[in-house]
Amino acid sequence: xxxxxxxxxxxxxxxxxxxxxxxxxxxxxxxxxxxxxxxxxxxxxxxxxxxxxxxxxxxxxxxxxxxxxxxxxxxxxxxxxxxxxxxxxxxxxxxxxxxxxxxxxxxxxxxxxxxxxxxxxxxxxxxxxxxxxxxxxxxxxxxxxxxxxxxxxxxxxxxxxxxxxxxxxxxxxxxxxxxxxxxxxxxxxxxxxxxxxxxxxxxxxxxxxxxxxxxxxxxxxxxxxxxxxxxxxxxxx
Numbered sequence: 001x002x003x004x005x006x007x008x009x010x011x012x013x014x015x016x017x018x019x020x021x022x023x024x025x026x027x028x029x030x031x032x033x034x035x036x037x038x039x040x041x042x043x044x045x046x047x048x049x050x051x052x053x054x055x056x057x058x059x060x061x062x063x064x065x066x067x068x069x070x071x072x073x074x075x076x077x078x079x080x081x082x083x084x085x086x087x088x089x090x091x092x093x094x095x096x097x098x099x100x101x102x103x104x105x106x107x108x109x110x111x112x113x114x115x116x117x118x119x120x121x122x123x124x125x126x127x128x129x130x131x132x133x134x135x136x137x138x139x140x141x142x143x144x145x146x147x148x149x150x151x152x153x154x155x156x157x158x159x160x161x162x163x164x165x166x167x168x169x170x171x172x173x174x175x176x177x178x179x180x181x182x183x184x185x186x187x188x189x190x191x192x193x194x195x196x197x198x199x200x201x202x203x204x205x206x207x208x209x210x211x212x213x214x215x216x217x218x219x220x221x222x223x224x225x226x227x228x229x230x231x232x233x234x235x236x237x
Contacts, residue, residue: 017115021090021122024108028088030212031065031123032057035139036072036130046161050075050130051082053160056199057128058085061216062206065120066104067091072130074101081105090119117142125212126156128202131164147189148181154188156209158202159195166195 034053040046054076057064064080066073068089080087081103089107110116117139121127129140146152159165172190175181181189194205207214 013111014115017110017112018118020108021110021115021119024106025088025119025123028063028065028086028106028123030125030216031063031088032126032128032206032213033065033120033124034073034076034128034130035067035120035132035136036076037132037136038067038069038071038073039133040071040131042075046072046131047075049160051079052199053128053130053202054079054081054085054087055083056203058083058087060203060207061085062213063088065090065124067116067120067135068101068104068107070101072132074103076128076130077101077103090116092116113138121146121152124155125210126206127158129157129159129165131161144189148185150188154192156192156206156213157194158205159193160197160199160202162195162197169193169195 034050034057036050037046050072054064056079057076058080063086064076065088066076068077068091073089077087077089078101087104089104091107091109092113093109093111108119110119120139121143127140127143129136143152143155143157147154159169169190172181172186176183176186192209194202196202196205
């Protein structure tokens with residue numbers, strides 16, 4: 001009897017997580033979801049890169065969704081806020097690290113990681129992947145697996161930071177050589193991927209590969225210093 005009660009409690013909690021998320025984000029429209037580390041602080045050059053990413057996305061009229069935590073998630077939300085854009089967040093309840101940042105317009109805190117991952121992708125037209133650790137890889141490979149198995153269609157994905165992300169793309173290519181990923185699956189999964197250091201190239205890729213984002217996106221005015229590499233150089237200086 002106790003086991004049945006525990007299972008019902010689990011089911012109700014999972015349902016409540018989904019209900020909260022669907023209610024909160026029902027009217028936000030299509031988003032661009034940004035993944036990235038919670039541990040890279042304002043002292044890290046990647047922080048200014050993430051801030052430049054959020055700034056550019058907002059200037060083009062895109063709603064930005066993130067995990068709502070500190071680090072690069074905060075930086076992307078901060079850039080979005082500074083450009084007058086809208087930032088929403090799917091937070092996770094943890095005893096450490098996931099304190100919310102102050103640059104989010106609407107947020108939901110989830111009990112379960114798998115519900116949070118559904119919500120991070122449910123309204124997303126594209127993904128921006130900033131440098132991150134195991135949590136970022138977990139979120140990324142969830143999406144790659146869904147695309148590989150054709151549970152969702154391919155969406156534009158931009159990896160910001162060539163030095164950081166190129167070895168990961170090389171690893172996926174090695175999977176093809178090893179026979180654990182087929183060439184057709186590789187083409188299907190990576191067809192809309194871009195690895196770059198330039199925010200302008202990121203924006204162009206998003207608009208070129210998503211008709212929905214092309215409709216939403218406004219013409220981005222020239223903004224000196226918006227490249228990821230430039231942002232990193234500013235922080236380093």
